Amino acid sequence: MRQDSTAQEDIWLARIKRLLALSETGQHFTKDPFDRERYDEIAEIARAMLADLGGVPVSQIQGLFHDHQGGYATPSLDIRGAVFRDGRILLVRERSDGLWAMPGGFADIGSSPAENIEREVLEEAGLNVRAERLFAVRHKARHPYPQDPKDFYKLFFLCRQIDNADPTIGLETSGAGFFPSDDLPELSPSRIILQDILEAFKAHYADQDYTVFD
Numbered sequence: 001m002r003q004d005s006t007a008q009e010d011i012w013l014a015r016i017k018r019l020l021a022l023s024e025t026g027q028h029f030t031k032d033p034f035d036r037e038r039y040d041e042i043a044e045i046a047r048a049m050l051a052d053l054g055g056v057p058v059s060q061i062q063g064l065f066h067d068h069q070g071g072y073a074t075p076s077l078d079i080r081g082a083v084f085r086d087g088r089i090l091l092v093r094e095r096s097d098g099l100w101a102m103p104g105g106f107a108d109i110g111s112s113p114a115e116n117i118e119r120e121v122l123e124e125a126g127l128n129v130r131a132e133r134l135f136a137v138r139h140k141a142r143h144p145y146p147q148d149p150k151d152f153y154k155l156f157f158l159c160r161q162i163d164n165a166d167p168t169i170g171l172e173t174s175g176a177g178f179f180p181s182d183d184l185p186e187l188s189p190s191r192i193i194l195q196d197i198l199e200a201f202k203a204h205y206a207d208q209d210y211t212v213f214d
Helices: 011-029 033-054 058-063 113-125 194-204
Strands: 076-085 088-094 104-106 129-139 152-161 173-179
Touching (some): 011 033, 076 113, 076 129, 088 113, 104 113, 113 129, 113 152, 129 194
Antiparallel strands (some): 076 088, 076 104, 088 173, 129 152
């Protein structure tokens, strides 16, 4: 089911990100050295605009994009897994900010989305699970996450635990446990928002037997 989500992202941030994507795509496809210089200049201007918008040095903005491999610019993927036990949802505490989220992270090249989330749950919470259903696909910029200079699609899977282990911490987590919907810890907003948790409970209880998407 398509969600009627209102755009949350600042309109200028959205335009700057689009300019950066167009410049990167143009650099990939052009064979003309003069066009390449023009695309480089567009990227420099867009990064300067992004620095002005965020009130930070241009060098800090450039560092946000050093890991991109070039080519046709597309959104990155963030994959999250909802695992339930006795009506409670699995959350992990991130070492980076001390806040809680569903297990998950950036999708790794070479693995399917299901393989990615199954590995993430094992690494972050010590549980073996099987991804059973995709229950939500979100464009991060359209929802009330903190604004991000990068563009993301967020995939949410309903997962079933296939062993009898209890949650344990991993290299990137400092806590792991199951929580009821009415007693959630403080969430890590760049990774997960309350709406994601509520959609997970709907999917778990079969109140929502479809995939919601933007």
